[in-house]
Amino acid sequence: MTETWQVPGFAEVDVLGAGGFGRVVLAKHEASGQFVAIKYLRGELGSEPGVADGFRREAWLLRGVHSPHVVRLFEFVESPRGAALVMEAVPGVSLRALLAAEKTLAPESALAILKGSLLGLAAAHAAGVVHRDYKPGNVLVSREGKSKLVDFGLATLDGHSGLVAGSPSYMAPEQWAGRPGIPATDVYAATAVFFRCITGHRPFEADTTEQLRSLHERASVPLDAVPGKLRALIARGMAKDPAWRPASAEAFVAELEVVARAAYGKNWERRGWKRLATSVAALTALTPLALLATGGVAAAPVTAAGGAGTGVVAATVGKIVVAVLAVGALVAGGVWIYSRLGDAPRQAALSVTVQTATGQDSALPIMYSLQYPQVSGHADAAMQQRINDALRAPIDERLRSLRQELADPDILNMVRARGDVLKAHTTAKVLLQTAGLLSVRYDHTLDSDVLAHSSWQFPETVNLDLTTGQVTGPRDMFRSEILTAAGMDTLTARLSPHTRNGFCRTPEIGDYGGEQVSIDAADRPGGGDHVPAADIGFTATGVDFLLKWYDLGCDMATGQETLTLPYAEAEDLLRPQLLTMLGRQPPPSARPSGKMYTNARFGFSTIVPEDYAASPYEPANGDGMQYTNASLGATLTVWGANDARAAQEILSERAKETVAEGGQVTHQQADGTAYTISGYDADGQIFYERGYTGPASLAAIRWGYPRAHKADLDTPVETTVNAFHPGDLTRPH
Template identity: 65%
Template sequence: MNDTWNVPGYAEVDVLGTGGFGRVVLAKHEATGKMAAIKYLRADFLADARIVAGFRQEAWLLSGVRSPHVVRLFDFVETPQGAALVMEAVPGVSLRALLVAENVLAPEAALAILKGSLLGLADAHAAGVVHRDYKPGNVLVSREGESKLVDFGLATLDGHNGLTAGSPAYMAPEQWAGQPGRPATDVYAATCVFYQCVTGHRPFEADTSEQLRALHGTAAVPLEAVPEPLRPLIARGMAKDPAWRPATADAFVTELEAVARETYGKNWEKRGWKRLATSAAALTALTPLALLTAAGTAAAPVAAAGAGAGVTAGVSGTGVTAAMVGKIAAAVAIAGGLVAGGLVILRSGEDPPPPPAALSVAVQTLSGRDPALPISYELQYPQVSGGADAAVRQRVNDALRAPIDKRLKSVRDGVAVPSTLEQIRQAGETAAMRSSARVLLQKPGLLSVHYEHDLDSDVLGHATWRFPEALSVDLTTGQVLGPQDVFRPEILTVAGMRTLTQRLAPHTRNGFCTVPTVVGDTERQVTMDAADRPGGGDHVPAATFGFTAAGAEFDILWYELGCATAAGNETVVLPYDELDDLLQPKFRTMLGRTAPAASSAPPSTSEKPGAGTTYTNARFGFTTQVPPGYTASSWVPENGEGMRFTRDDLGATLTVWGTNSGGRRPADELARLVASTEGDGGRVTFRTADSEGYAVSGYLGDGRIFYEHTSIGAGSTAGLRWVYPADRKTELDGPVTDTVKAFTPGDLSRPH
């Protein structure tokens, strides 16, 4: 192993930079003359499985981020001789070099750079990726007036790695503490860089890392050097508690643009880039990237031909499409399964992935004091770790933390009311918030949690500041389960809510109260129907609810139903023998419960055709799993037959078929399909073929994701194809994966 290995098909032009783990070079593709930036891993590290896995992870993460504000990944190449990322070459300079030359940037220029890179972070966050190492060296400023993010080497999807890693000058307090990386963590780092741009120095500087950690953790942001109009923006972005920062980079862009327009006028961005253009062009002219004007950048991925024995050559498409031997395929499959709409399938002979760590739950505590208001807080919330799907795990953790984030905001808003704030200050008190959290039930696909919120304050002494709440999360999707996911449709009606009220009443302390109406009229009894509350609503339970091993806990806030405020709240448990027949069959399965016994509940409606079934074709013998809620219809291909399953509310279609067209070469069929897709304006992001068939995925010309898996035998063929909107990817990843795993092609050795 040595550092002279080059990606086959590329000629090195010049070195763009070197670092502890490798080098980045400008290279020309010999067949087309297009330029690309290639990041090589140092040969010393090829034997270090941990470092190589991290390099693969960077490739996989970059492949899932599609943004004009993030440097594109064209190919990942790994052979026994070396490993490299082939990336877009951008004619520009790093923000670090720009700051060395300029020291301080005009506010409009700094805001323009921040906006572009924040948009890149926003697109990464939308793909479930947290960068964790935003710094001037990782922001490229082009001559054309745009900024792009680079280097996702520390990025993570899981939001729970426990690793204190990053660039210390820009690390958020939670990152110093080894807590999960969140979008708000990137917002903090970006704000630190923005501070440096407008002041000429970093917000905190120290001689030791411990001193720097203390400053980021407890010291007030030194805003005196910041232009007055920008101080609130920086104070928000660098709040010690991530709950006080903009929750996402996208939200921060909205705030940034509002401040910029109000302070610098509607043309602020154009003026900002105009100020940067001369410096960026002059600095770029001094680097090898000046060659890009003549040679052109790589406008599309280029195959790495002849990469080495046992390695599949790369193919066209944006994303990771080049040589991936057994272990890289395993690493990608472990990392997430669906990559930019493509499903990675391990073929025979490849190393099987180790099983993912089991999902576990631990209760975390967020504590501190508000920097501006007399509020202290000690708030518990559950957090999950382990599991196979990092993006789902992040969604679960976001859902589990949401109640305390909402609680923080509500108390802060209440205390910030001028009259209330004055009373609290006159009383010399600090409103002390507390929230406790306990796990009610954990099943393989379900987590149910109960929160108890409390507040110590003489001024805010009203009972409504103290209440319980519960939520349940689908651990396979990260979705918070609402009434429509839990109860049968006929229960979410006037009659159904009346049934629920009748069953809950005997378990309450004093039954459901009555409230007076017009003088002389009969008093009205409150119910569990949210539509009966003051203000109305849908026919759903007017309480949050969670699930235990014994039954469901309903957290009833009597004052919200119309009872006297003094009635307070009550947690009422409804046993499963009185609840089972009200629940959706799918949800009963999540609870691990069997079909209910007969009861007085309204009759159930029938499932949609094809819902939650296994379909087997009698003629060709292929079999597939059909997700719940899909409607079946006949689909007849040439010289064969099949079935199409659709779900209109998701815009998703699953098609399965068999044909008497065996004996073909899978690689030839795959090439024809790729050419047809790209000829229609689509884009292939993954493809693979062997002697038994092929798999391919990507985007159609209209932007929808497609995935096709076809098995080809000597006498016949069987296939499966999914098509669905890109914005439904998150909720369809699981069903797509399940159907692919369950698909069996039948006997392909003969015609049918």
């Protein structure tokens, strides 16, 4: 690939810019005279797979974004000699150039630019794309009074980390930490750029990158330099915790509109663009883009990039695409790769935004403002609804319990007699999001003179398996040997050094009491299973335990405490399947004996016991492996298949087949997208099968073995089933 390669059929007019990855030129289609901007990848970088793939990826991401506030992609062209993006040419200047000339902008002008680029971000977010590099150089301000986003070279699919890259002056705290990009990440950067527009300087400046990182992560935003009416808007947009920022660019636009109208009147946007017109026109006249005043601006082709252009201009540019194809075939001898960008990357992690339910009960003195997370972007609409129902359940239960309390006439009369109104508040915070797990902490408070007991003020955590939509409980978290009296003693000992004062003792009453409490729920009055008597959540650094000391038997004055058990101290206690969902591997000492098998085609995996002979297993539309132990007469089968049936449908079929063949079903259960069935085959052998279904494929594991060897196989069966991870079920394989 050479630097001088050009897309055939276009004449290069001038260079618009150059950087580490290549150059951007203004070009003219020779047949129609239309202008476009072409972004070329540097020749020597084309041979590097990671860079070339990134260039293709930028094209694919841009393909899904359609907005007048995003520079449009017409097509991605690739040949053995080079690669290029053919894009819309915009008559205007970058915000960076505008700031270099103006230093500061009038608040209305800065708000107008911010609004337009936020609308561009909103379109990107709606397509599942996070920009991750919003900065003045990537915002174009046009002569027509619009701001447009450019350069998605660092963009990621929503929920994916990508590189720890961006523009340090505007990077959000979570981006510095390398966490997945989310819409709120772009909101932070856009607000930081807005701060610069109205103050003339960046929000944080430092001599070293580490100092700058520390300021973004810990320092308060210097709001004294900001006009008073805009401080709340900037404080919201640059909150350290993404949960406290507007959840999306679209939500931020709504807040901006309210603030701008209140501060500068209903015609603020028109005045803002009017003040910019002269400067933008003068700066554009100094660039090659001034040619567009007479040459016209290319519109999106109907056949390219999925656009919806119509009319003569759209048809003309459609002909440009055809011309590129034809000329390319002649020049390159028919070896052109002309990508129409139809192959989507793998399913992105779900986008999570925090919503707020506000209102007042129509019949009872209850007001509420309750936050809850909501996911979007799941390939299976039914599964997404299941997940969202589980995420909203805590606030629905909160309202239900308040209404139930006021159903008591005596309590309701007391509340009304005192003129009391119950003010319920809930804040929701995402503790951790991985591809397989979502951990959310809800903090419930209540402002009331009558219902003033501390039991109405409490936190709770919901952990969701994003593969099955199931709420993950203690039995899904901890290894079976930990869910015993001895195991709970081990957990208590691990947690004790992380508490303020160790595990307390029960109050002494005469000759009773005075014993040290433990985390074992079975030790509480009334007993129960050997599970942790704590609210459990997961963070990037460890497992959070919320201990309510009074629930464990201590004095009420001891209150509650949240502590974190680092993963280094917790991994050998947790199930391998949970560690996989957390994106972690169990320590060697905690890994079950055996070898890991991962299916290359379907991506499912599990532990396989030692000394089992392997042979291919080929179900209809699928692929798998069968392992046998002749001395035990045991068979382990694992497989995936392109099968979109629901779990309940597959379960019913399995049960009918078993009975029809002379076997017996002793247990069957379908939980959303997972099913379990066990019993006896016609020959009297025990069988156990667990399967996971998705919108396009399934993965399953099945054991079969003689009753005589049940005791020998209980542990291997449990180990392999618990270690089984179904992989990606959102697409066919």
